[in-house]
Amino acid sequence: xxxxxxxxxxxxxxxxxxxxxxxxxDLSGVPAKPNPADAQGELGGTFWRRFIFRRxxxxxxxxxxxxxxxxxxxVSLMIFGGIEALPGDFATTYLGQSATPQAVExxxxxxxxxxxxxxxxxxxxxxxxxxDFGTSWASKNSVGEQIAKRLGNSLFLAFFAAIVSVPLAVxxxxxxxxxxxxxxxxxxxxxxxAAISLPEFFVGYLxxxxxxxxxxxxxxxxxxxxxxxxTERLSAIALPVATLVLVVLAHMMRMTxxxxxNVMSSAYVETAELKGLGMFRIIxxxxxxxxxxxxxxxxxxNLAYLVVGVVVVEVVFVYPGMGQYMVDAVTVRDMPVVQACxxxxxxxxxxxxxxxDILAILANPRLRHPR
Amino acid sequence: xxxxxxPFSAWIGIAGIAIAIFCALFAPVxxxxxxxxxxxxxxxxxxxxxxxxxxxxxxxxxxxxxxGARTTIFVALAATVLSFSLGMILSFTAAVMGGFVDQFxxxxxxxxxxxxxxxFALVVLAVLPQHLWILILVMAVxxxxxxxxxxxxxxxxxxxxxxxxxxxLRGEGSTWIIFREILPNTLSPLLAEFGLRFxxxxxxxxxxxxxxxxxxxxxxxxxxxxxxxxxxxxxxxSAALIPGAAxxxxxxxxxxxxxxLMKRTSSLKGGRGxx
Numbered sequence: 001x002x003x004x005x006x007x008x009x010x011x012x013x014x015x016x017x018x019x020x021x022x023x024x025x026d027l028s029g030v031p032a033k034p035n036p037a038d039a040q041g042e043l044g045g046t047f048w049r050r051f052i053f054r055r056x057x058x059x060x061x062x063x064x065x066x067x068x069x070x071x072x073x074x075v076s077l078m079i080f081g082g083i084e085a086l087p088g089d090f091a092t093t094y095l096g097q098s099a100t101p102q103a104v105e106x107x108x109x110x111x112x113x114x115x116x117x118x119x120x121x122x123x124x125x126x127x128x129x130x131x132d133f134g135t136s137w138a139s140k141n142s143v144g145e146q147i148a149k150r151l152g153n154s155l156f157l158a159f160f161a162a163i164v165s166v167p168l169a170v171x172x173x174x175x176x177x178x179x180x181x182x183x184x185x186x187x188x189x190x191x192x193x194a195a196i197s198l199p200e201f202f203v204g205y206l207x208x209x210x211x212x213x214x215x216x217x218x219x220x221x222x223x224x225x226x227x228x229x230x231t232e233r234l235s236a237i238a239l240p241v242a243t244l245v246l247v248v249l250a251h252m253m254r255m256t257x258x259x260x261x262n263v264m265s266s267a268y269v270e271t272a273e274l275k276g277l278g279m280f281r282i283i284x285x286x287x288x289x290x291x292x293x294x295x296x297x298x299x300x301x302n303l304a305y306l307v308v309g310v311v312v313v314e315v316v317f318v319y320p321g322m323g324q325y326m327v328d329a330v331t332v333r334d335m336p337v338v339q340a341c342x343x344x345x346x347x348x349x350x351x352x353x354x355x356x357d358i359l360a361i362l363a364n365p366r367l368r369h370p371r
Numbered sequence: 372x373x374x375x376x377x378p379f380s381a382w383i384g385i386a387g388i389a390i391a392i393f394c395a396l397f398a399p400v401x402x403x404x405x406x407x408x409x410x411x412x413x414x415x416x417x418x419x420x421x422x423x424x425x426x427x428x429x430x431x432x433x434x435x436x437x438x439g440a441r442t443t444i445f446v447a448l449a450a451t452v453l454s455f456s457l458g459m460i461l462s463f464t465a466a467v468m469g470g471f472v473d474q475f476x477x478x479x480x481x482x483x484x485x486x487x488x489x490x491f492a493l494v495v496l497a498v499l500p501q502h503l504w505i506l507i508l509v510m511a512v513x514x515x516x517x518x519x520x521x522x523x524x525x526x527x528x529x530x531x532x533x534x535x536x537x538x539x540l541r542g543e544g545s546t547w548i549i550f551r552e553i554l555p556n557t558l559s560p561l562l563a564e565f566g567l568r569f570x571x572x573x574x575x576x577x578x579x580x581x582x583x584x585x586x587x588x589x590x591x592x593x594x595x596x597x598x599x600x601x602x603x604x605x606x607x608x609s610a611a612l613i614p615g616a617a618x619x620x621x622x623x624x625x626x627x628x629x630x631x632l633m634k635r636t637s638s639l640k641g642g643r644g645x646x
Contacts, residue, residue, distance in 0.1 A: 071485050078482065079494055190380075193630060197622035199574050201581050201597060202615035205604055213607045220605065308487040312578055316601075326490075327582050330497040342494040346486045353485075 061358055068354040075346045076128070079339055080121050111137060124339070133340035138332050143340050146325060151344065153224060154314070154321035157237055158306050161244035165306075166299055169249050173256030173295075177264060178279065188253070195250035200309060204243045204316035211239060221318035240317045247309055252302045259294035263287045293363035300356030307348045381631035387624030394440040402434040407589050414600075414608045426610055427599050436617060439591040443618075446507055446586065447572040453511035454572075455565060458518025463549045465519075466526035477523070483516045489578065496584045506585060510575060514568060521564055525557045532556075559635075566629035570622045577618045593618045 052059040108114050127134060133143035176185045212220035222236045263269065264287055272282045311323030318324070322341055329337035377385075394401065403422075404410050409429045410421070417424040423432040465473040483491075491513055499505050529535065530553060538552050579585035580594030588595060596614035603610050 071482070074482050075485055078486070193626055194619075194623050197570060197574070197626050198619045199577050199581075199594075199615065199622075201578070202612070202619055205597070205601065205611055205615060208604055209607070209609060209612060213605065304487075308489055311489060311493075312582070315582060326493060327584075330493050331583055333497050335497065338494055338497045342486070342490050345490045349487050349490075350485055 057361070060361055064354055064357050064361075068350050072347055072350055075350070076125060076343055077121070079342050079346070080124060081117065128340070128343060134336045136329070136334055136337050138329070138334040138337075143336050146337075147322065147340060147344065150320060150322045150325050153319065154307075154310050154323065156233070157240055157244070157314070157319065157321060158303075158310055160234075160237065160241045161248065161306055162303055164241065165245040165249050165252060165302075168245070169252035169302075170256055170295060170299075172249075173253045173260060174283070176253070176257045177260045178283070180261070188257075192250035192254050195246060196254070198247070200243065200247050200312040201316050203246050204240070204313060207239050207242055208316075223318060223320065237319070240313050240319055243313050243316070244306060244309055247313075248302050248306055251305070252298060255298040255302075256295055259298055260287060260291045262294070263291045266290075293360045296359045296363055297356045300352055300359060304349050304352035304356075307352065308345060311345075378631055380627045384624040384627030384631070387620060388628065391440050391444060391621050391624075394437045395444045396441075398437050398441045402431075402437040404431040404434040406430075406435060406438040406591050408434075414603055414606075414610060423613055424610060426596065427603065432596075432610060432613060435591040435596060436593070436614060439593045439596055439614060440617070442586055442590055442592040443573060443576060443594070444621075446503070446510075446592070447569060447576050450507050450510035450514060450576070451565065451569045451572045453507065454514035454518055454568065455561075457511060458515035459522045459561070461515070462519045462522030463526050463553060464545075466523050466530050467545050467549055467553070473523075476519070480516050480519050483513075484520070488513050488575070492575075492579065493582075493584070496579070501584075501587055503586065506576075506579070510572060510579075514572065514575075518564070518568065522557075522561065525560055526553050529553050529556045559632075563629050563632040566625050566632060570625040570629070573618060573622055573625070 048059075113120075124134065131144050131148075133147065135141065136143050136146070172188060176188045179185045207218075208220050211218040218239045219236055220239065222240050224233050224236050228236070260283075264283075269282060269286055272286050277286075310321060311327065313319070314321045314323035315327055322344065326338060326341035326345075328334075329341065398406075407430065410431050411425045411429050413425060413427055413429045415421055415425040415429075421431050421433065423436065426432050426435065461476055465476040486494075492509060495509055496506075499509070530548075535548060535552050538548055543551075576585055576592070577594030577597070580592050581598050583598060586592040586595055588599070593614040597611045597618075600608070600611035600614075604612075
């Protein structure tokens with residue numbers, strides 16, 4: 001989708017003003033910048049201050065880690081508590097409009113909804129930390145077991161999509177910069193603009209229509225079983241992977257291009273140009289080292305997007321992953337499953353964004369000493 | 372504005388949007404059949420009486436496509452307008468007031484954005500009853516987080532300008548500063564953002580409908596039509612691809628116009644014209 005279209009074009013290198021993802025949310029009570037020591041007690045304060053002084057990098061990384069955990073905690077509260085606050089009763093919506101009051105009462109007791117929500121939240125969170133997400137309302141199976149099986153499938157899909165799309169996107173992005181404002185760049189620009197506008201399911205069905213139905217070279221639906229060999233699995237997921245790659249590629253490439261162009265329009269590259277250096281040498285020696293941080297950022301962001309993009313693609317290809325599980329649960333209003341899947345997707349999203357943050361800090365020494 | 376300065380690609384975009392809006396406005400007049408009328412056999416091929424063939428229940432695909440334009444565009448537009456009003460009012464308030472209000476809004480916004488939009492929508496829609504206005508509201512609130520972030524960044528840029536300070540020194544109130552000083556100067560980038568958000572809304576609504584959580588049948592909408600006809604794909608029937616192509620075309624057209632608007636604003640700023 002278009003979380004960060006051309007508007008957020010040049011990826012900011014200061015790590016504070018990005019448009020597409022959560023950053024520097026001071027939720028865990030750790031101030032982002034000056035004196036984290038002030039917020040804490042005397043003793044802890046001096047220890048923390050000394051730690052920052054000796055190991056600024058480790059302290060910064062620890063801080064981001066703490067922030068992410070705090071954010072995840074807040075998200076869990078939102079996914080659980082926020083939903084309680086919404087109008088509508090689980091039991092009534094679950095049974096439908098015409099349910100008798102007695103039936104509603106029974107099901108409330110059955111599902112444990114008669115306890116206060118804070119108590120249910122705490123027991124839910126306690127279980128979730130240990131990987132126990134309760135039992136599904138619809139099938140009465142353990143949610144944790146199902147997720148363990150399906151999460152592997154989803155990650156398998158996302159992993160191969162990432163392996164194909166990342167080098168391709170970076171390569172094409174560099175190609176576009178190399179031929180800036182000439183024909184290859186213009187073609188890449190127009191094609192990627194179109195690709196951004198295509199819904200995932202359209203791309204998916206288009207691929208099915210051509211490769212599975214017309215030419216018969218790929219399999220559909222992309223079901224995988226436990227007994228399948230590795231190569232069989234690979235051929236089964238060929239089309240879903242291709243869809244994910246197409247969806248994420250255009251985005252990643254545009255952002256890569258913008259990030260490298262941002263570096264290319266800086267003064268030292270102009271100097272190198274005026275010195276008479278060749279274009280390739282300028283890119284390899286001067287631009288690339290400085291573009292690493294923004295490009296890594298772009299990649300991590302798109303991987304985070306990939307985790308979510310999996311949802312639609314799995315439904316299209318009837319692939320037994322997390323996304324399919326969640327969508328099925330939403331249609332029958334199976335809340336334990338929905339909450340568990342929501343939390344896990346959010347966790348991946350948050351931690352990949354955090355990884356982007358930390359990698360950017362590692363790659364760009366200037367970010368280690370925020371002004 | 373000079374009409375000649377509009378590039379060819381933007382004209383294509385404008386034409387596409389105009390056609391879609393025309394279909395949406397005059398759907399009952401131009402559609403050959405009714406929205407919900409079963410007029411023939413299921414999945415008839417294109418041609419003859421039915422220009423694009425029929426769908427999984429034997430309804431005319433072209434008519435449903437035209438009526439679908441109405442639902443899709445109306446819901447997407449309503450959600451975008453709502454999300455913009457919400458996001459801009461909150462973001463400008465945050466930028467002008469500063470201090471605690473700004474911190475509170477921004478931190479809450481960060482929290483909302485920490486959950487991927489689609490996942491958030493799925494979780495919320497699992498609880499809420501299925502009504503059209505609830506769908507619009509959910510889309511608008513989720514989208515307004517993005518508007519808030521951009522609106523605040525743009526407004527902060529303008530809020531430190533000399534003319535805003537002059538207005539403050541003149542003794543103008545916050546409302547005057549928001550609507551008379553900041554809004555006119557941020558209109559151009561926000562207009563481009565509006566287009567971008569609209570395209571996103573179309574895709575998002577279609578995705579939700581495709582997953583069965585958006586607009587409910589029998590009302591026609593493009594994402595839902597793909598869902599209705601998806602089983603035909605295995606038999607080589609392309610009925611599901613036609614509404615999909617309609618979504619893609621409309622989104623591309625909007626993006627073409629946005630691209631031009633964006634280039635225009637960046638050239639106004641006197642940048643090197645990259646990105």
